Amino acid sequence: MNLEETIKQLPDCAGIYQYFDKEGHLLYVGKAKSLAKRVKSYFIFTPSLKPNTNLSSRIKKMISQAVSMNYIVVNSEHDALILENSLIKQLNPKYNILLRDDKTYPYIYIDNAKEYPRFEITRKIIQSSNVTYYGPFSVGARDILDSIYDICRLVQKKGSLKSKKLCLYYQIGKCLGPCELNVPYEEYKKELDLATELIKNKKTLLAKLEEKMHFYAQNLRFEEAGEIRDRYQRISRSEIKSEIDFASDENYDIFVLKNAENRAVIVRIFMRGGKIISSSHDYIQLNEGYDEDELYQRALMDFYSNGKPPIIAPILIATEFENKNIIEEYLTTLFEKKALIKVPKKGDKKKLIDLALINAQELLRKEGKQNSDAILSEVKELFSLEKIPKRVEIFDNSHMSGVATVGAMAVYDKGGFDKKSYRTYHLQAKDEYSQMRETLTKRVESFSKNSPPDLWIIDGGGTLLKLAFEILESNGVFLDVIAISKEKIDAKAHRAKGKAKDIIHTKEDVFRLKDSDKRLQWMQKLRDEAHRSAINFHKKTKLKLDKESKLLSLKGISQAKIVKLINHFGTFEALKNLSVEEIGSVLNIKDANIIKSIYK
Structure with missing residues (x-):
C-alpha cells in the first residue's frame, strides 16, 4: 500500500504515526487525537500528493522525503502522548527534537x-x-x-x-x-x-x-x-543569581527556551519558599530546524517522566505552546493533583521568566564561543553524517585469553568526555565479533532509558561496522556509525604508534587520512578513551576473578572446574545466587555443596 492509500484509510481515533524515507529510515514520530485528521493536514491531495503549503519549512522538508508511513491506534490522546515520547527516546527520528537530559534531581529530606x-x-x-x-x-x-x-x-x-x-x-x-x-x-x-x-x-x-x-x-x-x-x-554553581525574593512562600518550576541558528538551550529554575534555590540548563542540537511547540512538550515530558516529584509546584513558561492542555492532563495524572502550566504576563512571576531568558541568551552566547572550533562540522562533512556529532558513544572490548571479557562505552559530549554516562559490561561471548554484538545489543536495549547519541564509533573494522548497522536497523533505529581500525601488517593489527596507520570505515567509504589530520586525531582521541575504559574495567574484573578463583582453589575446587563454571554461568556473581542443584548440574553435588558453603 502506497503513502496516499495509507493516509486515506487512517481511522478517526487517537494514535501515533511514523513517516519513513525511501531507504526505510524513520523520519518522524507524531501523536494525534484523530489520526485521520492530523495526518491529512500535512498534505494536499490534488492534483497529486504533496506537502501542504501551510507547513513550516522543517516539516515541509520532512514530508517531501516521506514515502511510507505506519500508525498505531491507542485508547486516548493521553496514551498517544506517552507512546510518542517513548518511541522518540528509543528511535531518535531525524526530524524529532530529542532532549538527552532524563536524569532526576536529588532532594534533601528529613523524617520528622x-x-x-x-x-x-x-x-x-x-x-x-x-x-x-x-x-x-x-x-x-x-x-x-x-x-x-x-x-x-x-x-x-x-x-x-x-x-x-x-x-x-x-x-x-x-x-x-x-x-x-x-x-x-x-x-x-x-x-x-x-x-x-x-x-x-x-x-x-x-x-x-x-x-x-x-x-x-x-x-x-x-x-x-x-x-x-x-x-x-x-x-x-547550583543556582542563577537573582535579587528576586517573593514575600510569600511560593514554589515555582520555571522553564524557558531560546534558540540560535543550529542550537537551542532550555533553562530550568526552581523557586522554593519565595527564593530561587537551584537551576539547570541543557543545550539541544537543532539538526533540522527549531520547533518551540515540540521542544516545550519534550522538555516537560522528559523532566517529569521519572514519576511524581516530592514537591509539586506550578509551572511557569515563557510562551504558550501547542498541546499545552494535553501536557497538563498528563502531569495531572502523574502528580495525582491538578497540574498548572502558566504564562505570566506581569509582576514578579514575569520577572522570573525574564531572568531565565536573559540567562538562556547568555548561555547560547558562551556556548557559541566555546564551540567555535569547526572540527565537528568537518567530521560531519567528511564522513557524510546526518548530524553534527555533538554526542558520541565509543565502544571497545577487552579480555585476556578469553578471561574477564568486558565491554566498555565511553561518551563524548559537547567538547569533552561525559564520564558519568560511561557504561561497562560483563560479556559472555568468546570471539571479538560476538563480544561487540553483545556490547552493542546491551546498549540498544537501554535506549528507552538513555536516548541514542548522534554517532557511534566502533573500535574495529568494516565487519564490526556492518554488525553495528544490522543491530540498529533490526531495532528500528537509524544512527550514524563509524569504525576505526589499525591497518594489518603481517596479517596482524598493531596498536603501537608507528607500527600501523589508522583506517576509518563508514557505510560508503574507507578513509586513510594523514597522521596530522585533525579529524583523524579527534577520532583517535575518542577511540583511545574507550580503550582505556575497557582496559581499566578488564583489570578490575580480572583482579576480582583471581581472588574468587583462589578462594575456590583453597577449598579444593580445581582450576579446570572453575573455568567450566565461569564458561557456563558467566560470572562469580551469578554463581553466588545459584542453588546446589544448579551448580551440581555442571559439576557434581559434592563440589556444589562446597561452593555453596563458601557463598552463603
Missing part, C-alpha cells in the same frame, strides 16, 4: 517522625506523611548535606543511635551524642533549625563555609581548606 531526625538525600518520594523535602538541587546536594553535618551537631550516621555508645563525632564536637546521653529535644531542635536555615538560605551557608575555609588556612590545614573551597564553588 524520628526521635532525633537527620537530613538525607532522595530522588523519589519517601512513604511517610512526616517527611519534609528541600529541593530539587541540580548541583551540590551532597555538598550541602556534608556542610550541614560539618556545621551542625546532628546525629551523623543512620546507625549511630543503634550502637547506644558515644562515638568519635561526639568527641570532636560534631554530635550532641543522643545515642548515649539524655539530650533534650529542644536542644537538638536548635541544631535542626540551624541546619534547615542553611539548606534554605545558601548565602548564610556559603558565609559559614568561607569562615571555616579561612580558619583551616590560618592554621596551615591547607588540604582541609582546599576541600571546603571546592565544596563552596560547587554549591555556588
Whole structure:
C-alpha cells in the first residue's frame, strides 16, 4: 500500500504515526487525537500528493522525503502522548527534537517522625506523611548535606543511635551524642533549625563555609581548606543569581527556551519558599530546524517522566505552546493533583521568566564561543553524517585469553568526555565479533532509558561496522556509525604508534587520512578513551576473578572446574545466587555443596 492509500484509510481515533524515507529510515514520530485528521493536514491531495503549503519549512522538508508511513491506534490522546515520547527516546527520528537530559534531581529530606531526625538525600518520594523535602538541587546536594553535618551537631550516621555508645563525632564536637546521653529535644531542635536555615538560605551557608575555609588556612590545614573551597564553588554553581525574593512562600518550576541558528538551550529554575534555590540548563542540537511547540512538550515530558516529584509546584513558561492542555492532563495524572502550566504576563512571576531568558541568551552566547572550533562540522562533512556529532558513544572490548571479557562505552559530549554516562559490561561471548554484538545489543536495549547519541564509533573494522548497522536497523533505529581500525601488517593489527596507520570505515567509504589530520586525531582521541575504559574495567574484573578463583582453589575446587563454571554461568556473581542443584548440574553435588558453603 502506497503513502496516499495509507493516509486515506487512517481511522478517526487517537494514535501515533511514523513517516519513513525511501531507504526505510524513520523520519518522524507524531501523536494525534484523530489520526485521520492530523495526518491529512500535512498534505494536499490534488492534483497529486504533496506537502501542504501551510507547513513550516522543517516539516515541509520532512514530508517531501516521506514515502511510507505506519500508525498505531491507542485508547486516548493521553496514551498517544506517552507512546510518542517513548518511541522518540528509543528511535531518535531525524526530524524529532530529542532532549538527552532524563536524569532526576536529588532532594534533601528529613523524617520528622524520628526521635532525633537527620537530613538525607532522595530522588523519589519517601512513604511517610512526616517527611519534609528541600529541593530539587541540580548541583551540590551532597555538598550541602556534608556542610550541614560539618556545621551542625546532628546525629551523623543512620546507625549511630543503634550502637547506644558515644562515638568519635561526639568527641570532636560534631554530635550532641543522643545515642548515649539524655539530650533534650529542644536542644537538638536548635541544631535542626540551624541546619534547615542553611539548606534554605545558601548565602548564610556559603558565609559559614568561607569562615571555616579561612580558619583551616590560618592554621596551615591547607588540604582541609582546599576541600571546603571546592565544596563552596560547587554549591555556588547550583543556582542563577537573582535579587528576586517573593514575600510569600511560593514554589515555582520555571522553564524557558531560546534558540540560535543550529542550537537551542532550555533553562530550568526552581523557586522554593519565595527564593530561587537551584537551576539547570541543557543545550539541544537543532539538526533540522527549531520547533518551540515540540521542544516545550519534550522538555516537560522528559523532566517529569521519572514519576511524581516530592514537591509539586506550578509551572511557569515563557510562551504558550501547542498541546499545552494535553501536557497538563498528563502531569495531572502523574502528580495525582491538578497540574498548572502558566504564562505570566506581569509582576514578579514575569520577572522570573525574564531572568531565565536573559540567562538562556547568555548561555547560547558562551556556548557559541566555546564551540567555535569547526572540527565537528568537518567530521560531519567528511564522513557524510546526518548530524553534527555533538554526542558520541565509543565502544571497545577487552579480555585476556578469553578471561574477564568486558565491554566498555565511553561518551563524548559537547567538547569533552561525559564520564558519568560511561557504561561497562560483563560479556559472555568468546570471539571479538560476538563480544561487540553483545556490547552493542546491551546498549540498544537501554535506549528507552538513555536516548541514542548522534554517532557511534566502533573500535574495529568494516565487519564490526556492518554488525553495528544490522543491530540498529533490526531495532528500528537509524544512527550514524563509524569504525576505526589499525591497518594489518603481517596479517596482524598493531596498536603501537608507528607500527600501523589508522583506517576509518563508514557505510560508503574507507578513509586513510594523514597522521596530522585533525579529524583523524579527534577520532583517535575518542577511540583511545574507550580503550582505556575497557582496559581499566578488564583489570578490575580480572583482579576480582583471581581472588574468587583462589578462594575456590583453597577449598579444593580445581582450576579446570572453575573455568567450566565461569564458561557456563558467566560470572562469580551469578554463581553466588545459584542453588546446589544448579551448580551440581555442571559439576557434581559434592563440589556444589562446597561452593555453596563458601557463598552463603
